[in-house]
Amino acid sequence: MASSDRSSVVDPHRVVWSAPIEELPERHLVVLLHGYGSDARDLMNIVPQLPNEPIYASLLAPAPCGASPLGYEWFPLHFDAQGALLDASSPERLAAFAKAADAAAQGVLEWIDALPAAPKSVSLLGFSQGGIVSLAAVRRAPERFRTVAVQSTLVAPDVHGLDAEVARVKPSAWWGRGTADTVIPAEAIPVTEAWMQACANAEIYVDEGVGHVFSVEGLRALSAYLREHLNLGEE
Numbered sequence: 001m002a003s004s005d006r007s008s009v010v011d012p013h014r015v016v017w018s019a020p021i022e023e024l025p026e027r028h029l030v031v032l033l034h035g036y037g038s039d040a041r042d043l044m045n046i047v048p049q050l051p052n053e054p055i056y057a058s059l060l061a062p063a064p065c066g067a068s069p070l071g072y073e074w075f076p077l078h079f080d081a082q083g084a085l086l087d088a089s090s091p092e093r094l095a096a097f098a099k100a101a102d103a104a105a106q107g108v109l110e111w112i113d114a115l116p117a118a119p120k121s122v123s124l125l126g127f128s129q130g131g132i133v134s135l136a137a138v139r140r141a142p143e144r145f146r147t148v149a150v151q152s153t154l155v156a157p158d159v160h161g162l163d164a165e166v167a168r169v170k171p172s173a174w175w176g177r178g179t180a181d182t183v184i185p186a187e188a189i190p191v192t193e194a195w196m197q198a199c200a201n202a203e204i205y206v207d208e209g210v211g212h213v214f215s216v217e218g219l220r221a222l223s224a225y226l227r228e229h230l231n232l233g234e235e
Helices: 022-025 043-049 090-115 130-141 165-170 188-199 218-227
Strands: 029-033 055-059 061-064 066-071 122-127 147-151 173-179 200-209
Touching: 022 055, 029 090, 029 130, 029 147, 043 066, 043 218, 055 130, 090 130, 122 130, 122 218, 130 147, 130 165, 147 218, 165 188, 173 188, 188 200, 200 218
Parallel strands: 029 055, 029 122, 122 147, 147 173, 173 200
Antiparallel strands: 061 066
């Protein structure tokens, strides 16, 4: 795999771990990818609601986020005039968006390649922009992951023609979304749903009346999904 641009490199010294890295060979690894304007500590807040058998590693996106001096971005995003809804209104912007997501995904894969030991399995869990990057990573390497779980997100366009291979592999996936999400464009929902149906063995969780967040009920559903797909047995 070609080296990533420096703007997509994950800093291994800024990863937040739920357990000592020395335990990797004995446990499943779930890699957490936070959303736009957040940081590596954010998704660690949901870890207590998830199965405790895996190790969780929360990566920090590589670039400071212009919209929030305290947060980070996996790649630059454009929003509407109100600053909320993602703007992917032109083919050129969509193509640039997809290429940037792909570059960020390559950085995540290179971080996994550089782990000091191989875990029992690797899964991805991404929120919002981190979900976009998670799906791009699965698109690049569909056989590498036990599963991918994403929340409040969308799938980027397939700029490298990889979806035929992803559809052949049919990786397992969980996609949670709220019906009151005002960040993800409405037109992205059927596109992402079609991708999940064509390219993955997907479980789709729809949270009625919920916005751009994990809900309590959604986290319960996600926890049950991870427990099943990591073969962790009953609690």
